[in-house]
Amino acid sequence: MAELTYREAVAAGIAQEMERDERVVFLGEDVAAAGGVFKSTVGLLERFGPRRVRDTPISEQAIIGAAMGAAMTGLRPIAEIMFSDFFAVCWDMIANEIAKARYMTAGQMSLPLVIRTANGAGSRFGAQHSQSVENWAMAVPGLKVVAPSTPADVKGLLAAAVRDPDPVIFFEHKGLYATKGEVPDGELVDRLGTAKVLRRGDDVTLVALAAMVPRALAAASRLQEEHGISATVVDLRSLVPLDVPTLLAETAKTGRLYTVEENPRLCGWGAEIASIVAEEAFYDLDGPIVRITTPHVPLPAADALEDNAVPTVERIVQTVVRTAG
Secondary structure, three states: OEEEEHHHHHHHHHHHHHHHOOOEEEEEOOOOOOOOOOOOOOOHHHHHOOOOEEEOOOOHHHHHHHHHHHHHOOOEEEEEEEEHHHHHHHHHHHHHHHHHHHHHOOOOOOOOOEEEEEEOOOOOOOOOOOOOOHHHHHOOOOOEEEOOOOHHHHHHHHHHHHHOOOOEEEEEEHHHOOOEEEEOOOOOOOOOOOOEEEEOOOOEEEEEOOOHHHHHHHHHHHHHHHHOOOEEEEEOOEEEOOOHHHHHHHHHHHOOEEEEEEEEOOOOHHHHHHHHHHHHOHHHOOOOOEEEEEOOOOOOOOHHHHHHHOOOHHHHHHHHHHHOO
């Protein structure tokens, strides 16, 4: 067992899959010589060479187009889009071409590719570099969507994404890159579409994703210590496929469901979960489903405003105390 940072786990996951399969190639802006703008791909160029680890022009369309072509011709590319906000530049190829290729060829062609990207707020990058856009990808049929919260999950889920026969959007949270955690030695391969129950409680269920997971855990501790409220915490890890059985089971045990979402409130992933639970487990609920989200506003660059917009531990605690009954 080794202790790695979240960013080191990214490089470890890519290296594991490149070592295992020569068809795996990696491309993106500044990913090779510079080791990535967030230093999450350090050492890959030296280990695997410029043929398999390639710096690209500053063109998201070129990166995604090259990755799509590579996947169509037998390779298993990993492409990096530096900031998830920049998906807007190349979204046509992702949503209209990559996501639909298997369907439109009646299964004759698959696109086994991974698009990695840095997602989320907390780094003072402002409205065009701080968005949480996992709900964009979740809304497109044909894409799988993953957002890990720990270094171990980064490595294991990245390996699963590379081995998957379909396109996977892999969201890495910028605010988690420096966090540390234990990662098992040797080959690590997780399974897409599986949530993890990180803490079990009797009174409420908190469902969170990526950077909201440690905040939900911290809030659960405060709820127990300060208010005697016992909280279950579920880390979704994957939005597509979505682990509906775990969500329903953990909601039924407590009767009260809270989603903790960094994405803007309108059409966020929590709305879909609320719909599923209300439809399939309505009579297990003891109260309304409550969504704790970022408001439907562009993210400000000012530190106090940005911190106030995104769900905080304090806001989670206050919301649960106010509504849990």
